[in-house]
Amino acid sequence: MSEPEEPRAAGDEDDSVTAGGAGGAGGGTRDGHRAAVALLPAVRADDPHLADAARHPRRVEAIVGLCFLVGIAGVAAFGGAFVENADTQVLAGTLFVGLFFLGFGLTAWGKYLMPQGPFVEERHPLESSARDRQAMAAALVERTGIVVKRRKLLGGLLATGLGIFGIVAAFPLLRSLGPKPGSTLFKTNWKKGSLLVDYYGKPVHRTDMQVGGLLTVFPEGKESTLTAQAVDQAVLIRVQSTTLVTMKGRGDWSPDGYVCYSKVCTHLGCPVGLYEQELELLVCPCHQSMFDVRDGAFPVFGPAPRPLPQLPIYVDSEGFLRAREGFDQPVGPGFWERTTEGNGKASAT
Amino acid sequence: MALTDSQPRTRREARRKLGPYGRVQQAINELDERVGIAKGGRSLLDKIFPDHWSFMLGEIALYSFVVLVATGIFLTLYYVPSSAQVVYHGVYKPLDGQRMSEAYESTIDISFAVRAGLLMRQVHHWAADVFVGSIVVHMARIFFTGAFRKPRELNWTIGITLLILAILNGFIGYSLPDDLISGTGIRIAYSILLSIPFVGTYLAFFLFGGAYPGHIILERFYIVHVLILPLIIIGLIGAHLGLLVRQKHTQFPGRGRTEHNVVGSPLFPQFAAKTTGFMLMVTGVLGVLGGFAQINPIWQFGPYEPTKISYAVQPDWYMGFLDGALRIMPSWEFTAWGHTIPWEVFLPAVVFPGLIFNICLAWPMIERRFTGDYEIHNLLDRPRDRPKRTAAGAAMIALLFTVFAASSTDVLANYFHLSLNAVLWFFRIAVVVAPILAGLVTWRVCIEMQRVPGAVQRKRAMIVSRTPEGEYVAVPAEPRPGDEQLELEPEPVPLRIELEPEPVGASATTAPTDEPGVRRVTR
Numbered sequence: 043m044s045e046p047e048e049p050r051a052a053g054d055e056d057d058s059v060t061a062g063g064a065g066g067a068g069g070g071t072r073d074g075h076r077a078a079v080a081l082l083p084a085v086r087a088d089d090p091h092l093a094d095a096a097r098h099p100r101r102v103e104a105i106v107g108l109c110f111l112v113g114i115a116g117v118a119a120f121g122g123a124f125v126e127n128a129d130t131q132v133l134a135g136t137l138f139v140g141l142f143f144l145g146f147g148l149t150a151w152g153k154y155l156m157p158q159g160p161f162v163e164e165r166h167p168l169e170s171s172a173r174d175r176q177a178m179a180a181a182l183v184e185r186t187g188i189v190v191k192r193r194k195l196l197g198g199l200l201a202t203g204l205g206i207f208g209i210v211a212a213f214p215l216l217r218s219l220g221p222k223p224g225s226t227l228f229k230t231n232w233k234k235g236s237l238l239v240d241y242y243g244k245p246v247h248r249t250d251m252q253v254g255g256l257l258t259v260f261p262e263g264k265e266s267t268l269t270a271q272a273v274d275q276a277v278l279i280r281v282q283s284t285t286l287v288t289m290k291g292r293g294d295w296s297p298d299g300y301v302c303y304s305k306v307c308t309h310l311g312c313p314v315g316l317y318e319q320e321l322e323l324l325v326c327p328c329h330q331s332m333f334d335v336r337d338g339a340f341p342v343f344g345p346a347p348r349p350l351p352q353l354p355i356y357v358d359s360e361g362f363l364r365a366r367e368g369f370d371q372p373v374g375p376g377f378w379e380r381t382t383e384g385n386g387k388a389s390a391t
Numbered sequence: 392m393a394l395t396d397s398q399p400r401t402r403r404e405a406r407r408k409l410g411p412y413g414r415v416q417q418a419i420n421e422l423d424e425r426v427g428i429a430k431g432g433r434s435l436l437d438k439i440f441p442d443h444w445s446f447m448l449g450e451i452a453l454y455s456f457v458v459l460v461a462t463g464i465f466l467t468l469y470y471v472p473s474s475a476q477v478v479y480h481g482v483y484k485p486l487d488g489q490r491m492s493e494a495y496e497s498t499i500d501i502s503f504a505v506r507a508g509l510l511m512r513q514v515h516h517w518a519a520d521v522f523v524g525s526i527v528v529h530m531a532r533i534f535f536t537g538a539f540r541k542p543r544e545l546n547w548t549i550g551i552t553l554l555i556l557a558i559l560n561g562f563i564g565y566s567l568p569d570d571l572i573s574g575t576g577i578r579i580a581y582s583i584l585l586s587i588p589f590v591g592t593y594l595a596f597f598l599f600g601g602a603y604p605g606h607i608i609l610e611r612f613y614i615v616h617v618l619i620l621p622l623i624i625i626g627l628i629g630a631h632l633g634l635l636v637r638q639k640h641t642q643f644p645g646r647g648r649t650e651h652n653v654v655g656s657p658l659f660p661q662f663a664a665k666t667t668g669f670m671l672m673v674t675g676v677l678g679v680l681g682g683f684a685q686i687n688p689i690w691q692f693g694p695y696e697p698t699k700i701s702y703a704v705q706p707d708w709y710m711g712f713l714d715g716a717l718r719i720m721p722s723w724e725f726t727a728w729g730h731t732i733p734w735e736v737f738l739p740a741v742v743f744p745g746l747i748f749n750i751c752l753a754w755p756m757i758e759r760r761f762t763g764d765y766e767i768h769n770l771l772d773r774p775r776d777r778p779k780r781t782a783a784g785a786a787m788i789a790l791l792f793t794v795f796a797a798s799s800t801d802v803l804a805n806y807f808h809l810s811l812n813a814v815l816w817f818f819r820i821a822v823v824v825a826p827i828l829a830g831l832v833t834w835r836v837c838i839e840m841q842r843v844p845g846a847v848q849r850k851r852a853m854i855v856s857r858t859p860e861g862e863y864v865a866v867p868a869e870p871r872p873g874d875e876q877l878e879l880e881p882e883p884v885p886l887r888i889e890l891e892p893e894p895v896g897a898s899a900t901t902a903p904t905d906e907p908g909v910r911r912v913t914r
Contacts, residue, residue, distance in 0.1 A: 130509045134682015137510075138675045145671025152664025159661075161884045163439035163653045165639055165769060168542065219597035226602045227592065241698070258698050268476070272578075272604050272697035305698065310582040310717070310736060311603070312575055315700035327702050328575065329718045330801055330811060343812065345717060345735045347724030375582040376724055376733030377592050 095154040102154040109147030116140025227377060231274045232353060232368040236261035238278060238302070248298055248361045251280045256317050258305060261365065273373055275305040275313060276353050278363070279335055281322060286336055295354040300363060303339045303350040304373040307331060311374045314350065324350065347376065437884045440662040441642040441655035445536075448529035450666060454673040455522040456628065462515040463617065469505050471497035472613030474569065474606055483690055491569075491694030494609050498568040499690055514681030519561045521677060523709040526554045534754070534784050537772035538641045541765065544755040546634045551751050553627050558709050560620040563612045565687065565707055572704050574695025577612075578603060586736035604697065643771050650769045657884045703802050708795075715797030716743050719818045747791070775855070778837035786830035793818060793825045839863050 095102050116139030123132045169175075190197055238246045238259040243266070246259060257278045264270035281299050295301070303324070305313050312328035322335040323342070331344030339350035351373050354366035372380055399405035410416050423429040440446070473493035479486050481496065482503045491499075501508040530550060533539055539547035562580070566573045581603045584595040599605035639653050648654045656662050680686075692701060706714055716739035725732040750757070758780060759765065774781040796803075797818040804811040840855045843865045854866050 124507055127506050130507075130513075130682050133507055133510045134514075134678050137682070138679035140675070141671045141678060142675030145668040145673075145675060147668070148671065149665050149668030152661050152668060156656075156661045156664065158442075159656055159884075160442075160647065160654045161439055161657055162647065163437060163639070163657075163884070165651050165653065168638065216597060220600040220605070221596060223592040223596050223602075226596075268474075268604055268697060269602075269606070273602070275698045309722075310579045312578065312704075313698050313700045315698075316702070327700050327704055327801075328579065329714075330815075331722075341722060344815075345720050345722050347722040347733065347735050375585055375736060376731040377585040377595075378588050378590075378730055378732065379592055380726075380731035381729045 099155060102150065106147045106151045106155070109143045109150065113140050113142075113144030113147060116143060223379065227374075227379070228372045230369055230373060231261045231264045231270050232276075232365045233261065234365065234367055236365040236368075238262075238276075238355065238363040238365065239265050241265060246278060246363045248300070248357050248363065251278070251300075253280050253299065254282050254319055255280050259302065259363075273306065276302050277305045277314065277317075277324065278302045278355075279317070279322075279324075281335060282319075292338070292352060292354070294356075295352060295366065297355065297357050300355060300357075301335065302353040302355050302363075302365075303333070303335070304353065304369060305350075306374040307346060308341070308348040308350060308375060309344070309346040435636070436657065436659040438636060438658040438662075439640070439653040439655045439884070440658065440666075441640050441653060443643060445532045446640070447669065448525055448532055450669055451525035451673055452522055452529055453628065454670040455518045455525060455677065456624070457670065458518040458674055458677050459515060459522060460621065462511045462518065463621075465511045466501065466515060467617055469497060469501045469508065470494070470567065470613075472567070472610050474604075474609045486690065486693070489694060490696075492609070494567060494569040495689070495694045498570070502690060510678070510682050512681075513684075513686050514677050516565070516686045517680040517684070518677050519557075519564060520686075520707060520709070521680075523554070523557050523561055526550070526557055527709075530554060530751075531784065531788070535772075535774040535781060536641070536643075537768065537777060537780065539755050540758075540768040541755075542638055542767050543634075543641070546631060546638070547755055548752055549627050549631050549634070551748060553624060553631065555748055556620055556624050556627070560616055560624070561707060562710055563616045563620070566612055567609060567616060568687070568689045569609060569695050570687075570689035571692040571695050571699055571701055573689075574697075575700060575704055576706055576710075577608060578697070583736055583740040586733040587741060588730075588732050588737065639769070641769055641771050643773075648770065650767070653769075703799075705798060705802075711795040711798040712791050713740055713744060715794035715800075715818070716740065718800055719794070719797045719815060719822060721819075747787075750787075775837040775840040778834045778841070781837050782830040782834035785833035786826040789829035790822065790826040793822045797822070 116136050118140075120133065120136035120140050122128075123136050239262045240246060240257055240259060243262070245262065246257065251257060259276050259278045260271065260274050264274055279301050281296075281301055286296060286299075286301065303314075305315075307314050307326040307328065309326065309329055309331050312326050314324045314326045314331075314333065316325035316327055317323070318325055318332075324333040324335055324339065325331070326333075326344070326346065329345050331346030332342050333339040333346070333350050334342045339352060341347070341349065351369045351371050353369060355363050356366050358364050399408050406413065412419075419429060419432075471493045475493050476490055477493055477496055479489050479491050479496055479499070481487075481500060483499050486499065498512070501512055503509070505511075533547065533550070562576070566577050566580075581595050581599060584598065585591045587594060596602065598608070598611070600607040600611070640655070642648050642653055642655070645654070656665075693699070705711065717736065720735050720739040723734045723738075725734055761779075772780075800811060800814045800818065803809070804814045840863055843855050843863045855863055856866060857863055
């Protein structure tokens with residue numbers, strides 16, 4: 043009830059509030075309601091949930107009071123714990139006791155010590171009259187009509203101006219957010235002759251790794267920057283198997299049983315960080331793609347669509363491992379501009 | 392109140408001049424003369440909130456958002472949104488000498504060097520999880536009871552938008568510490584953007600300021616997380632509640648409840664007391680979760696390095712459905728004419744959630760198309776009375792739960808000593824079968840429950856249960872004290888609710904009052 047539309051008694055506008063003002067100043071009540079002044083206990087005894095509370099309000103008051111006391115103790119203790127820089131658990135415990143008991147007490151107060159009704163409120167239709175709706179539509183359409191019909195050119199000019207501003211404002215804003223992709227995704231820092239170094243910058247010698255070993259390598263000089271690590275990271279594995287399957291034309295890419303693949307998963311770019319040594323599988327822990335090291339790092343399980351790109355390597359005159367070339371394709375996940383190069387099937391060698 | 396006439400000479404006179412409501416009256420008068428608050432204010436105080444437990448779900452969401460804002464402001468005072476690399480020499484010795492970003496360093500400092508910092512961080516994280524969770528459960532309640540029907544379609548749409556923004560801001564938020572797991576999450580987000588045909592690379596480059604990892608993503612995520620998205624969320628919450636007040640609550644059918652009224656307790660004081668108490672309790676529970684249930688211990692994960700990864704990496708629960716969808720998707724990459732469409736990413740991570748959320752957004756329209764029901768509804772449905780809608784909802788929940796569970800294929804395979812392949816194929820089949828099965832079973836159960844004699848015409852709570860033989864029976868709920876009495880018809884909120892103390896144990900008495908509109912309530 044008490045919708046704004048309620049009729050108000052004539053005297054309601056009077057500023058002076060008298061003893062009887064309770065009936066008027068707040069907006070008045072329905073006539074029918076004035077006659078039927080119902081009287082309820084704070085909590086209605088006929089509500090089965092609340093019957094006990096209605097019968098023993100003092101008990102409820104005691105419980106609420108106790109809750110508040112415990113709550114006060116809790117928030118005070120929280121303050122103390124904060125000042126003393128106490129442990130997280132002490133802070134959390136005191137905060138919980140304080141807030142929970144204050145809240146519990148207040149809720150109980152609202153539920154058991156206040157009249158529960160049920161109270162009712164009428165709904166009034168939200169919609170206006172058909173006449174009002176038409177009036178609004180008329181105002182909108184007809185007034186627009188006046189503007190557009192008489193000043194079509196002006197309206198057009200304004201629209202053109204705002205439109206141009208919109209494009210002009212949006213375009214540089216978007217363009218300045220970042221560079222155009224260009225050929226960025228096709229490049230890594232691996233170049234012809236790049237020395238393979240480990241995480242600490244130490245070059246990898248052909249005698250460094252045992253058969254079955256694995257090492258994350260970077261092109262020399264790039265091992266310590268995040269940007270380079272993100273795309274350049276590669277796994278160097280000294281395979282156990284005597285037979286290696288590679289793609290056509292890659293027969294000499296893996297000297298001395300060393301084989302090197304991009305460490306960036308072709309699914310979503312996670313580092314392919316797990317190595318199943320016995321089966322010689324590289325496993326991506328994010329979505330369980332598995333790549334067969336013996337078979338050109340072709341995916342044998344999981345959602346990865348392509349083999350890990352292979353880095354051609356050779357052993358230089360001093361016995362250090364170097365890249366023959368960069369990767370022959372973009373590393374990592376697929377994207378629209380990616381061409382189909384390097385997706386060929388493996389063939390036995 | 393106009394106090395233009397002679398000034399009161401004594402304090403008593405001044406008080407008398409203010410009337411029976413004293414300073415409150417004066418304040419209301421002052422405000423009302425300027426902005427006219429009295430009429431609307433009074434009717435707001437009278438706004439009726441139906442008493443039903445399921446109406447508290449939205450309140451949980453609201454109050455966890457309040458906690459999120461409060462703890463979030465605390466965290467902004469210490470967090471440094473910078474991906475600049477530093478070497479750590481702080482209080483947490485196990486990380487001493489490690490390279491890390493300033494963002495990670497400051498988050499470690501919040502956890503170990505800032506007073507109550509760890510509590511605030513963990514409460515913030517828990518509040519985010521509870522926020523999204525309560526939105527989802529609240530949304531399920533709205534769906535299954537048909538509360539989204541005309542005139543509330545717009546509020547349903549706002550609610551779904553809030554859910555999407557909450558998930559988005561949750562993801563961005565847990566990416567900010569720049570620890571090993573969240574850094575991996577950012578990389579996955581980048582790759583998902585890349586997968587969008589035609590514009591993906593541009594989107595990714597514009598968001599990250601270049602190729603991954605760029606050097607500015609944390610800074611951008613930060614301003615989106617603490618300013619842009621929260622502002623939109625606050626605005627939408629305001630619109631959500633504003634519409635709620637304007638359209639008034641829905642209610643379950645019951646004695647005295649019609650399409651044209653609302654029955655319950657008024658905003659002030661009953662609902663205000665209960666809901667404020669509830670807010671304090673929600674805050675308290677979030678506090679205890681944040682203090683005792685460790686969440687996102689980033690110091691154990693270590694700083695993000697693009698070459699490192701941890702086993703059993705999983706996102707927060709509300710991103711699980713995306714992760715699961717990505718896992719069970721076959722590796723279908725499409726390449727032709729010099730272009731690549733990574734369906735294995737684009738379908739599960741972009742098309743799938745897009746479809747789910749659009750179906751949700753359009754549901755009021757979809758349902759109207761089938762039912763031809765253009766009426767205004769203020770009374771709620773019982774789920775069993777709308778078997779098709781309930782079945783559709785159950786199917787959707789089954790689908791989402793299956794892909795959510797699929798986000799732990801590796802953990803399940805390890806735990807139950809199964810082959811990962813078997814687990815994967817189980818989920819690939821389940822993602823199709825489970826929704827169909829759940830939908831059919833739900834539909835059938837609803838139909839059978841409806842047919843139970845006595846389930847429809849009921850005076851009191853009627854429990855429809857299924858016997859071990861598969862038969863459905865309607866059993867009246869246990870009689871409770873007071874059940875034999877008639878439930879009172881609801882009545883308008885009285886102007887004044889007076890509480891007069893009465894001797895303990897006295898029965899309710901009726902004392903007539905001569906003031907109109909005043910209900911003297913004794914206890």
